[in-house]
Amino acid sequence: MFEEEYQNQGDRGPTSSESLTTRSRFSPIRSSVPTESTFPKRLKRMWTLFPLQDISWIVAFSFTIGSAAFVIYGFFLLLPFIDPETNFPTETPYATPASSVFGALLFLVGGYAGFLEGMNLSRREVAGTNVPDIETTEITEIRMKLDENSSQEMEPQSSTEPTRGERSGHSFPPLLGDPVFVYLPTKQQLTALHARSLLFHSAWVQFLGTIIFAFATFTSLPGILPSSNSSHLLITLLNLLPASTGGVLFIISALLQLFNAQDKLWTPKPRKADWQVGFSNLIGSLGFTLAGALPVFRSETASYVGILAEFWGSCAFLIGSVVQLYIVMGYYA
Numbered sequence: 001m002f003e004e005e006y007q008n009q010g011d012r013g014p015t016s017s018e019s020l021t022t023r024s025r026f027s028p029i030r031s032s033v034p035t036e037s038t039f040p041k042r043l044k045r046m047w048t049l050f051p052l053q054d055i056s057w058i059v060a061f062s063f064t065i066g067s068a069a070f071v072i073y074g075f076f077l078l079l080p081f082i083d084p085e086t087n088f089p090t091e092t093p094y095a096t097p098a099s100s101v102f103g104a105l106l107f108l109v110g111g112y113a114g115f116l117e118g119m120n121l122s123r124r125e126v127a128g129t130n131v132p133d134i135e136t137t138e139i140t141e142i143r144m145k146l147d148e149n150s151s152q153e154m155e156p157q158s159s160t161e162p163t164r165g166e167r168s169g170h171s172f173p174p175l176l177g178d179p180v181f182v183y184l185p186t187k188q189q190l191t192a193l194h195a196r197s198l199l200f201h202s203a204w205v206q207f208l209g210t211i212i213f214a215f216a217t218f219t220s221l222p223g224i225l226p227s228s229n230s231s232h233l234l235i236t237l238l239n240l241l242p243a244s245t246g247g248v249l250f251i252i253s254a255l256l257q258l259f260n261a262q263d264k265l266w267t268p269k270p271r272k273a274d275w276q277v278g279f280s281n282l283i284g285s286l287g288f289t290l291a292g293a294l295p296v297f298r299s300e301t302a303s304y305v306g307i308l309a310e311f312w313g314s315c316a317f318l319i320g321s322v323v324q325l326y327i328v329m330g331y332y333a
Helices: 002-008 017-026 039-048 055-082 091-127 136-154 187-194 198-219 229-261 273-297 300-329
Strands: none
Touching: 039 300, 055 091, 055 300, 091 187, 091 198, 198 229, 229 273, 273 300
């Protein structure tokens, strides 16, 4: 398929097998329906294909690597409690803070990408429905652009062959660089297009949570805040409070994910992959919230339970992110 593409491009297309492999690795074709593949093949795609134009992939991949970094961070925090003799000289000054900062930065990337994903998903959903309180020109513009892109993508290939960047209506947002991809909503779009979308509200709440959570991560670095007993109020306000607040926002975002995946508000859908992602994120968010709130009690037991919560919360987030990445890669061959 890729070879035919390059042959049609004439001299402009790359000719080496290495170039073909690079293009297929970083710009693979996204199908409108899940591809037929075995579990091992899809797992392989998760770590060999990198569709950088797919905002859904960026969200899943960023949170997967970021969650893994926080798992390492939680493990380093647990070592002094489990076996102090395993401590190494560079653990506290370098390894522990580096893993937390790396995880926080990736959470920021994933949070912003999730905000873009939720905004573009809700925009596409409304484009196919009747919304009385939005101007007709706005809906018409969206429909015309979507129809134009669909026709451009479908013309060169048969109806049974997936096209590069093909989207499935409500399943995926447009690819980065697509003329209809929105990077910043207008006031009219916020009030008319996105106000009714649970996905959009989940996305912006999560993004806000990543910002506050990242602030707490940076203030926890050695030397940023004084560690004396008299500075406990300062540590609480600038570190523990933002950490627990970020966790609470993560909880709200995860609950909105769950509600969006359910047909009815109080009817769980545990067999649904999207629901499983939201549930794992909910458990992880609870862990992050406890990790920020428990140290306020200033006891060794509370600190130990808080560190444990940091660790299992990171593990839960990692599970949800891996499932999300697995879902996304199911649409690539």
